[in-house]
Amino acid sequence: MKTAVLLCLLVLKLILAGGSSIRENLLSQDVVALFSLDEEEEVAELQVFVEDKTTGEVFPYSSGRIELWRENHALMMNVSDTSELSVSVRHSNTYLWASVYDDKGNWIAESNVLHTGFRAGVRTMIHEAVSNAVWVDGDQIHFDVLIELLEDFESFMISKGVIVIDNQTVGMMSIEHTFDRSNPSGTFTYHHHGEVEVGRHTLSIALLYPGQGTPCALSPQLWFEVRAKSLERLEFESEQIIKADTSFIDENCVNEFVACVVKREAKIPPNRQYTEVLDGADFCFSSLCEHFQAREDRELIFKTLTDRSMQEAMTLHFSAILQGFKVSENFLRAGRALQCIGQLKMALKAYRTVMRLVGYSSRPLTKAQCTYPGCNEISKDTCNIMNRLLHQMQDLSSDFSPGGAANSSESFRSYKSHLSDILPPSSCSSSSSSSCSSSSALHIPKHILRYNLDDIVFCCLTTATTYRSRAGIVASTWWPHARFRYFYGDKEDADLPVTEFTIVKELKEKSEDARYLWEEIMAADYASSLPKFFMALLDMYTRHPNASWFFLGGDDNFVVPVNLLHQLQPLNADEKLVVGGPLGHHLGVGNYLSGGSGIVFSRGFMLATYRKLIPFTVSWRRVRGKHMLCHPCADVAFGFLANDVGAKMVEIPCMHGMWPEYFALHSTRHVPGCLSRARVRYPQISCDRPASFHYLQPRALKFLSSFFFDPE
Known part of the structure; x- marks a missing residue:
């Protein structure tokens, strides 16, 4: 097969050499993309080459990106390694070709069209x-x-x-x-x-x-x-918002800060909490306004700048509404901006306007209403937001002056009340008991419970860029309530106890596979997450070979260790088990557990796989992941490995991740019928003790820590 590829390449080189003037007019670079079919392996292989004009040598083209096409439908885009790509075409009767783009996004080459040759029945x-x-x-x-x-x-x-x-x-x-x-x-x-x-x-x-x-x-x-269907015309009356007076702040700082916050706010989905917008404002303030950090009026400056940024964001959102663009989504975003500056009554009006627009139905919505992922559930999202907001308004029990944002202690108290309302009564919370304290569960006798916190090892995967913003918050919230715990990151840190990938580091001088994985880990990019997860699991197992369970998660997770322990009690750690949720399916792989909320591996699984982890990870990064059109996809890779060794996947509802509102089981006294109506088409999961949450930023981590671990 490779001989055929080289012969085709030679023919193309001769053709190109015979018409060099035409070639120079058509192509900015001498790039050739070739598709070939390996009939024995039933794999279509794409190779991309570039010719050195001065020497005539041919070598792999490894920059830019490629788009893979099947007939007239794009199969995948933005493949990072453009030099070689393999796709399984077993039992496929189709045509494949690829487009090649340079680093700037310019088209530079098109491959030949390959017919896979299989005749469908x-x-x-x-x-x-x-x-x-x-x-x-x-x-x-x-x-x-x-x-x-x-x-x-x-x-x-x-x-x-x-x-x-x-x-x-x-x-x-x-x-x-x-x-x-x-x-x-x-x-x-x-x-x-x-x-x-x-x-x-x-x-x-x-x-x-x-x-x-x-x-x-x-x-x-x-x-x-x-x-088209005509949108209902609604009027939204708003009180006059007092403009934030920024005259005492340097104008350059104001402009840079506002631009930074507005940009970050636009990237946060509208159904996410307003605290995430404030987290973004924290980042902008620390990175752009360092000279204000030591001033006594630092909090006043931060609040003034944040108010000014939110007013700019609201201007953009209401302008979009007037244009009929993403109407419901922009009302949701405007309400969130109003929450950030303490305009809670106006925020409530914005949210109620969303409910008037879409009602409680789960019908599909078009871009005239919203486009964010899962926006068909915008009524449920809005209900949850109104629920939080009404708690906040009730707990403060006073009229809000313009710009009167709630202080930190009031926000914590109101959100605690909200969580008490939506989480199951048996959830271990500070409002009901102190049973979530890890000290009371570290050494529970085995005749009472099968496992205690000595039997589970925790990993939090992080990276140097989030040591301060996220991993440090994890370390001060739920982390102390676990017994054996390790942060795995890219480099050492003076404040965060980062653990090295010991096994890979020790073997990299002796093993080519280990050296490859070490280089992948040190790259500290998105693709490095897969080798980090696999090698962190291997490292934890070598440190604690007698542990019953091994938890893998990220620095945007919040875990209640005792609740997780409660979910694991019925399971036998000596069996080959992979525990988490929710259960997904990937073509060519089969079932896998989504890794967002963390994944737990049993001792039996580790005993069956620990010798395979290094070669499997290398194989997935180099070959298998590309064949499955999923790269890096650590959770899908774990699913492939689990199926390969005959492990059982156990889906636990209390590990479905997301933020706490996902676990709501009932309507509340503040928004009658809201959640129960949403359940008609989207029934809530049944979970008695939520074990883990996902997609959480610093303020949300602190809120949950206060709820679960800090008795009043």
Whole structure:
């Protein structure tokens, strides 16, 4: 196969050399991309080369990025290693090609088109009724898919169908059906619950053979149209906001700070807490206004700058609303900005306006309303935000003057009250008992409980850029309530007790694989997260080979160790178990546990895998992850390894991550019927003692620590 690739490359070089003037006019660089098919391995391999104009030498092109295409549909984008890519095409009858871009995003080369050569045993089409129907903005679009076995096939199995609108994957339908001569065809109905913009769109379906990510059959494209639905006209009356007086602050500092905060606020999803916006303001203040840090009026300066930034953010959000752009989302963002400056009554008006716009329904919403991930649940998000806000207003029990932001102690008290309302009564909280104190659970006799806190080892993966902003907060909140705990990061730190990846460091002079992983870890980029997680797990096991459980998490997790211990009591640590949640599925891998809320590995799992962790991690980084179109994807890789060794995956509802509102089981006295209505389509998980939370920033970590660990 490699000989064929080199011969093709030589032919292309001769062609290019024969028409150098044409080549120079067409290409800014002499880059060649070649797709070849390894029929024995059933893998399509892409290699990208660049020719040195002065020497004529050919070498791999490893910068820039590539886009991989299947027929007219983009399979994946922004692949970091452009020199070589392998994709499993087993049981796939399709055409592949790739576009190559340089570091600046300019197109520089297109590969040959490769036909994978596999003939699917079925054909498929979408019923034309979807084209004839009248669809209105917000409707759930549904259609029938016909699949037929070809005449010269005895049987053929299809696992799933990928729904493609405008050449983009928008959904997946489960088929799991074998077509044979006694049952040669079938009709399957799909309901599309996502948003579809107003206008004309193409629609097709790609069929997947079990275990494969590349389609084996593709339906002809149909056209359908979505018509506009008039938005309800609403008036939003707002009191006059007193402008923050920044005349006593350096103008350059004001402008830089406002730009910094507005930019960070725009990146925070609208359903996230207002405390995250204030965390962003903290960052901007410490990085741009260092000369104010030692002043006595530092807090006044910070508050004034934050008020000014929020007023600028509100101007942008209300301007977008007037333009009819992301109306509900911008009301949600404006309400959050009002919360940040203490305008709680006005914030409540903004949130209630969202509920008037979308109601309690879970119908799909278009970009005229919102676009953030999961925005179809915006009514539930708004209910949770109103719940927190009403608690805050009730606890302060006074009218709010313009700009009168709540102080820290009041915020802690109001959020504690809110958590007491939404978390299950048996959640160990400071308002009910002190049972979450680790000191009371460190040495529980084994005849009472199977495991105590001596039996679980905790890891918090972090990086040098977040030692202060996140890992340091973890160290001062839930971290002391664990017995054996380790921070794993990129470099040593004077204040944070960072543990080295000892095994890899010791072996890097003796093993090429260990040396490769050490270099990956020290790169301290996004891709380094996978080798860090795997090598941290190996390091913990070598330090505590007799421990029952090993927890892997990040510096945006909050964990209640005693509650986690409670969830692990029914499980046998000597079995090969991977514990976490929620359970997901990845093509070519099978089931895996999402790593956001942390993953727990049993002693039995470690005993079966610890010798494999280094070679497996190298294999995933270099080959397997790319074949699965998932790179780095540490949680998916752990799922692959678990399936490989026959481990059982245990999904625990109390480790579904997210922030505390996700665990709400009932409506509250402050927002009657709010959460219960949201449960009609999105039932809440059943969890008696939440064990871990995810996507948390410093203030939220402190709030939860106060709730769980600091009795009043």
